[in-house]
Amino acid sequence: MYPHLQYFSIFAVNVLFFLSCAIAYPKNNLVNSNTQAQNNHAQQPQNNQQSEIKRLNAEAIAASQQGRFTAALQRLQKALVISKELANSSWEAVTLNNLGRVYQNQGDYSQALSFFFTALRINKELSVKETTPGQAYTDLGKTYSNIGYLFDIQNKPELAVFFYKHCLINREKVRLNPSVFSAPQPDAYSITVAQTYRFLGEGLLKQGRVAEAQRTIDLLKVEELEEYLHNVPGNQRTAKGINILPIEKPIKQQLDQTLDNAVVLGKELTKLRNIPPQKRSPQQNQRINQLVGNQQQLLEAFNKFITSPAVTAQIDQISRTARRQNLDLENINEIRDNLARLPQKSVLLYPLVLKDRLELVLVTPDSPPIHRPVAVTREQLNQTIVTFREALTNPSRNIKKPASQLYAWLIKPIENDLQQVKTQTLIYAPDDQLRYVPLAALYDGKQWLVERFNVNHITATSLTNLNSPRTSTLRVLAGAFTRGNFEVALGNRQVDFSGLPFAGREVESLAAIIPQTKKLLNDDFSPQATVPQMDDYPIVHLATHAAFVVGKPEDSFILFGNGDRVNLTDIGTWSLPRVDLVVLSACETGLGGKLGNGEEILGFGYQIQKTGARAAIASLWAVDDGGTQALMNAFYTTLSSGKFTKAEALRQAQIALINGDSQAKNQDTSAAVGSNLTHPYYWGSFILIGNGL
Known part of the structure; x- marks a missing residue:
């Protein structure tokens, strides 16, 4: 079934020999034994040397982006020497990744792969030392992404997918400890993690591997939440990452074994380089020279191997066979x-x-x-x-x-x-x-x-828990901002938010439909008075302004009746495990006509889930408050019957407005907005996010 794996195994022996002997630096002899340079660097305090490595890498990246590749390589050569003197493996791997990026930008893909693979070996060695997946796993995953992207731009999608998947697998292991992601991240990677997930999903779909693509797209949304909100924890479902299909496992096992052996055998080279040059024996210097002398030949052999027709044919077989494997995921x-x-x-x-x-x-x-x-x-x-x-x-x-x-x-x-x-x-x-x-x-x-x-x-x-049932008893905590005016800073401009005249009537109508409703209006509707009571009610209804705006989570907010604001980050600190539904009946997105990628809406949905509440209803634009009252009347009337889920109740309310159902309106509403509420402006804005039961 795996006709080319024998070739893989035989060649892996040569690769293992190379990895056990040396970290090779081809063509330009970027690593040398310049004792004077090493001694000069040794005089610097360690923190200054680390700052120097960081500066050199940043300058090299800028130079490479400007097409000044020689200058970029010179700076990275210096950074690599310093990182080795400090025995700072993390920065050594960063520099190697950047060397790969420079060669990639030059179109020298063979050299780029050599540097990426050497960085991969170092990151793998560092990850072995971590008792809990942390920064080394993150860097390992990103280096896999660099290799995947390298194959992607060479139009080798099967190899790109194989390595992208390993980025995702390592990233999702770390997500159980998301504080790791908040550490400063060096610029050493060709694309962002979110782009890696997106490219992986695209590649899988092109190969007809739909189940794997669905999994990737789902985890992409979790990664987008992380990039927007930060410190978004994973769970046992996300930690599973993405399955390695049975047909992929022989190749993965060979790759893992290659790296594992490289970790063990590479210690010889590390020990030799930790010996000051003046204290090395002739035999030790001879061994180092032997390793450096063999590096070019071995690197070229590895490059030829990973791109050989035999391996390409095996990867192509994975693409053709994977569709049948999807059913077992x-x-x-x-x-x-x-x-x-x-x-x-x-x-x-x-x-x-x-x-x-x-x-x-x-x-x-x-x-x-x-x-x-x-x-x-x-x-x-x-x-x-x-x-x-x-x-x-x-x-x-x-x-x-x-x-x-x-x-x-x-x-x-x-x-x-x-x-x-x-x-x-x-x-x-x-x-x-x-x-x-x-x-x-x-x-x-x-x-x-x-x-x-x-x-x-x-x-x-x-x-999302799709199957968690809601509580059978309907009780509502309803807050409303009905009068007054507050000026709110949105970016570099000020926006006035006025009281909603119909919000009070909306809450009164709600209380008439669901008698067990507690009302908080205006000054009484403050965060201090409202938030502590929320978890005592299955439904929290907030008839007030809320804005989900492009930018940082702190820019999006809910405005309370006393003028206080609670931003998107603060919402995540609420504890609402007994709340079934949070309703924001007057929120909006895209203020000022500016649309981003919708991460603020995704973030709101997640933050409500994070509180423990099962679902939220929010609006995507500022709806006429009379039309909102009509929709909410119909929604709560339907929900209170006990015959419909939340999703069904919202649908029935929207259909009621489309059909001009008089029961969805009252006299005040009709007078304010006329008898025609059929346009989606009145009913289409509201979406339910989360558990729909």
Whole structure:
């Protein structure tokens, strides 16, 4: 079954000999025995020397980006000498990675691979010393990413995927100890970790490895949360990383064995280099010279091996065979089991936005994962999203054209699949600017999507408990900001937020529907008075301004009735394990018309989950407060019947406004907004994030 592995094993012996003997520095003899230079550096205090290594690496990177490769290599040569004198293996690996990047920028891919692989050996040795996966595992994963990217830009996707997966595996081990990620990260890597995950997902989809792609896309969202919020902990589900398929394991075992043996055998070279040159014996100097003399030949042999037709054929066989392996992946079986246990026929939809196309991944309870590529560029998609949002926020505009176009890209390609499963609920994990799009407001030419499906947004399946039931008793803590005016700094500008006249009526209507409602208004609706009471109620309803803005988590906030703000970071400190639902009925995104990649929406959903609350309802733009009252009346009336899940209750409320159901409105609401609430401006803004039951 593995016809080329014998070749792999025979050649690995030669590679092991090379790794046990030397760390080679080809062509330019970047490492030398310049005793005078070494002695000069030895006079410097250690902290000054480390600062010098850091400075030289930074200057080299800048020089390489400007095309001054000779200058970059000269600085890295100096940094490498100093790091070896200090026996600072971490900075040695950083410098080696940067040497690889310089050669990569020059188009000398063979030399780049040599340096990356040597850095990999050092990072592997450092990771062995860690009792708990930490910085060395992080650096090991990133060096795997450098190798993957090197093969990616050479149009060798199978090898790129193989090494990218190892980046993900090591990264997810560290995520259980996320404080490691907050340590200063040297610039030594070709792409970011999030880009690695995205490129891996893209590569897997191109090879038809849909289950692995779904897993990668899911973990991409966790990584995006980490980059936005920081210190986002993983769990036992994320720590599993991504499966190595049975057909991949022989190659992985050979790679791991090569590195493990290199860690053991490489200690000889380390010991020799730790001996001051003036104290080395002739035999020791001869041994070092022998290692340096053999390095070029061995490195060239390794480069030829990893790119040989034999290994390429084996990797290609993995690509062809992996589709059948997907059915056995533990992650997909777990997701399918969770979907099957939901009360409605539910599917999981993952879009992945790429530069030249959109990829749709659909997971159903009883079929293999489905993959549908869509021919639309990121630029075209984002332009349509902007047009869609502009029409959504102006009821006088015709919304159906952009809504139909987005439907054609997001739903039409999987329409037959949804019909075959008899789908009732779409569990949706949007990507990039699609996070600003309410899926419910897409239009199929005859009706809105919400008229056909429940829509349940999530952050990531690996972070969401889809099956946790809600409490049977409805009690609500309701706060409202109804009067006054507060000026809030948003970036470099000031924005006025006025009281919401209908917020008080909204809360009064809520109390009429659910008698066990406690009301907090204006000054009484302060963080000090409100937050300590939240966990005493299954539902927390906040009728006040909230803004999710592009930037740092501290820029997004909830405004309380006394003028105090709680930002997105602070929300994560709340403890709400007994809360089933948090409702923000007057929040908005994209203030000032600026859209990012939606990380602030992803971050809000995660922070609510982090509190222990099961779900949140929020709006994607500032809705007419009379229309909001109408929607909330219908939502709570439906929910209080006890016959519907949260996702179903929201859908029924939205349909009530579309159909002009008078029960969704009262006299005050009708007078304020007229009798027509059918435009998605009034009902499409609200999305449910988290557990939809």
